[in-house]
Amino acid sequence: xxxxxxxxxxxxTLAVHAGQSPDPTTGAVMTPIYQTSTYVQTAPGVHSGNExxxxxxxxxxxxxxxxxxxxxxxxxxxxxxxxxxxxxIVKCLRPGDHVVAxxxxxxxxxxxxxxxxxxxxxxxxxxDMSDPENVEQAITQATKLLWIETPTNPLLRVVDIVRxxxxxxxxxxxxxxxxxxxxxxxxxxxxxxxxxVVHSTTKYIGGxxxxxxxxxxxxxEEWDEKLRFLVKSAGAVPGPMDCFLTLRGIKTLxxxxxxxxxxxxxxxxxxxxxxxxxxxxxxxxxxxxxxxIARRQMSDFGGMVSFLLTDDRIESAMxxxxxxxxxxxxESLGGVESLINHPASMTHASIPRDERIxxxxxxxxxxxxxxVEDAEDLIAxxxxxxxxx
Ligand SMILES: *Cc1c(COP(=O)(O)O)cnc(C)c1O
Numbered sequence: 001x002x003x004x005x006x007x008x009x010x011x012x013t014l015a016v017h018a019g020q021s022p023d024p025t026t027g028a029v030m031t032p033i034y035q036t037s038t039y040v041q042t043a044p045g046v047h048s049g050n051e052x053x054x055x056x057x058x059x060x061x062x063x064x065x066x067x068x069x070x071x072x073x074x075x076x077x078x079x080x081x082x083x084x085x086x087x088x089i090v091k092c093l094r095p096g097d098h099v100v101a102x103x104x105x106x107x108x109x110x111x112x113x114x115x116x117x118x119x120x121x122x123x124x125x126x127x128d129m130s131d132p133e134n135v136e137q138a139i140t141q142a143t144k145l146l147w148i149e150t151p152t153n154p155l156l157r158v159v160d161i162v163r164x165x166x167x168x169x170x171x172x173x174x175x176x177x178x179x180x181x182x183x184x185x186x187x188x189x190x191x192x193x194x195x196x197v198v199h200s201t202t203k204y205i206g207g208x209x210x211x212x213x214x215x216x217x218x219x220x221e222e223w224d225e226k227l228r229f230l231v232k233s234a235g236a237v238p239g240p241m242d243c244f245l246t247l248r249g250i251k252t253l254x255x256x257x258x259x260x261x262x263x264x265x266x267x268x269x270x271x272x273x274x275x276x277x278x279x280x281x282x283x284x285x286x287x288x289x290x291x292x293i294a295r296r297q298m299s300d301f302g303g304m305v306s307f308l309l310t311d312d313r314i315e316s317a318m319x320x321x322x323x324x325x326x327x328x329x330x331e332s333l334g335g336v337e338s339l340i341n342h343p344a345s346m347t348h349a350s351i352p353r354d355e356r357i358x359x360x361x362x363x364x365x366x367x368x369x370x371x372v373e374d375a376e377d378l379i380a381x382x383x384x385x386x387x388x389x
Pocket of ligand 1: 106203332
């Protein structure tokens with residue numbers, strides 16, 4: 001890493017350099033893929049800091065240092081997937097403890113909290129967190145964890161991290177923010193008062209749809225200790241090749257986010273103007289409820305856009321979903337390529353329909369992950385199918 005300067009390094013510099021230094025044995029500029037399960041000891045119990053690769057691996061350590069620096073955290077703890085990172089946090093709760101989570105969130109988080117941890121006695125409430133009043137009402141004596149996702153998935157509502165963190169801390173509740181949609185380039189939850197930041201690094205951080213991973217960042221020493229204990233004891237760790245790929249992806253995170261944001265803005269302008277589109281969900285729309293909060297807590301509005309057609313027959317939505325050529329119909333988001341998704345049957349199918357509808361997630365909702373291609377090509381792709389309706 002370049003020598004320390006008075007001024008903190010910018011996010012682009014951190015994305016390229018943080019956590020890494022040329023390999024001391026060979027001078028390799030890129031952190032090697034330390035494809036090893038164990039490390040030699042010079043005498044029993046005397047080692048160079050790595051003992052066994054479930055506990056630590058230098059490629060993983062470099063990745064952890066990099067993401068932690070981007071989030072302004074003291075610690076980063078990597079996991080084999082985003083849900084493994086979430087799992088580790090929820091596992092720190094005890095039977096009878098209560099979680100308050102967003103009702104518009106990653107479907108797998110809902111499934112994990114409800115279906116995996118419910119039977120172990122973890123209680124949960126899912127509320128619309130864009131209104132802090134709902135959160136205040138959901139908090140009980142047993143509440144130990146507030147699980148925020150913002151912008152929310154797939155309705156792109158904005159949740160006020162500062163306000164909810166203050167509220168939670170009065171009750172001694174830990175605040176975790178799933179920052180997958182915003183990335184640390186656009187939003188830094190720890191600086192806004194959160195205790196834990198979670199990412200599915202599978203998405204924007206890796207950025208190339210070629211690897212699964214997750215991370216928790218924190219500056220809380222106790223949480224760092226608890227999570228590292230779980231890394232060692234439960235073992236949901238990413239392999240060195242996956243860490244290498246993620247680290248390579250991160251080096252262009254700041255560049256990609258800029259382009260994702262620009263392209264999304266153009267796609268939104270096109271959709272807003274299209275009579276076949278009834279409603280666009282995007283945090284950067286001035287009329288959207290969370291616009292002022294988004295302006296305060298994010299540096300830009302991200303690459304995710306959802307919309308509803310004027311013609312609300314499900315067949316019309318299906319035609320759009322199956323008809324685009326550049327927007328590939330697939331789960332996931334945040335890669336360089338644009339994706340189109342039907343939350344009701346794909347990413348959010350694990351949420352019961354009545355709960356989905358109550359949360360505002362309609363059957364016809366279409367979600368776009370706007371990639372880094374040329375905006376005019378993406379718009380032409382959407383226009384071809386929309387004008388055929
Ligand atoms: C994908 C995703 C997850 C889960 O991450 P995996 O890496 O797929 O396990 C969690 N939160 C959000 C917001 C996601 O998009």
